[in-house]
Amino acid sequence: MTATTYATVTWDQLHRDARTLAETLMPKGPFKGIVAITRGGLIPAAILARELDCRLIESISVVTYDEESKGTPKIIKDPQAAGDGEGFLVVDDLVDSGITARVVRERLPKAFFACLYAKPTGKPLTDLFVMEVPQDTWVLFPWDTAPLFIAPLAKKATNGN
Numbered sequence: 083m084t085a086t087t088y089a090t091v092t093w094d095q096l097h098r099d100a101r102t103l104a105e106t107l108m109p110k111g112p113f114k115g116i117v118a119i120t121r122g123g124l125i126p127a128a129i130l131a132r133e134l135d136c137r138l139i140e141s142i143s144v145v146t147y148d149e150e151s152k153g154t155p156k157i158i159k160d161p162q163a164a165g166d167g168e169g170f171l172v173v174d175d176l177v178d179s180g181i182t183a184r185v186v187r188e189r190l191p192k193a194f195f196a197c198l199y200a201k202p203t204g205k206p207l208t209d210l211f212v213m214e215v216p217q218d219t220w221v222l223f224p225w226d227t228a229p230l231f232i233a234p235l236a237k238k239a240t241n242g243n
């Protein structure tokens with residue numbers, strides 16, 4: 083599906099949303115550890131780890147696209163320390179189609195799956211998320227963007243643009 087609109091998330095907003103997620107997660111813990119789904123889950127995982135005072139951090143890397151097997155998701159880094167996920171919190175920035183989340187849940191069936199943002203298709207794959215985003219919206223994370231100079235309107239007018 084091609085996104086028709088963009089939703090820009092700033093660092094401040096992401097931090098606020100991660101803290102909101104941490105508050106809801108507190109009574110569900112303590113967790114033995116956190117499994118970050120790289121790469122987008124790394125920063126949310128770091129914020130949650132700080133808030134939840136969790137120092138055991140694992141990672142799982144799922145590649146959903148490569149030149150040889152288009153569309154076949156593959157785990158290229160296994161979260162060995164997390165076993166079957168029991169007592170662990172799995173963190174990602176976003177679920178969209180849910181393909182990544184499905185693979186992770188198959189690998190860590192007993193883990194609790196939390197993310198910041200969820201689109202309708204992927205939403206049922208999560209245990210907890212902070213905010214729903216329309217399916218046709220592309221989320222631009224702070225690491226995807228940079229501030230850009232834009233000429234003042236008056237300047238544009240004198241240039242005849």
Ligand SMILES: O=P(O)(O)OC[C@H]1O[C@H](OP(=O)(O)OP(=O)(O)O)[C@H](O)[C@@H]1O
Binds near residue numbers: 121123177180
């Ligand atoms: O629900 P899905 O359709 O699977 O999409 C969601 C996944 O897509 C993005 O990761 P991506 O695979 O782009 O890699 P990245 O985290 O390394 O940027 C995002 O961080 C989620 O992990």
Ligand SMILES: Nc1nc2[nH]cnc2c(=O)[nH]1
Binds near residue numbers: 176220221222226
């Ligand atoms: N940055 C970003 N990555 C994605 N991967 C799948 N959906 C999205 C999205 O909306 N934004």
Ligand SMILES: [Mg+2]
Binds near residue numbers: 119120121123174
């Ligand atoms: Mg990702």
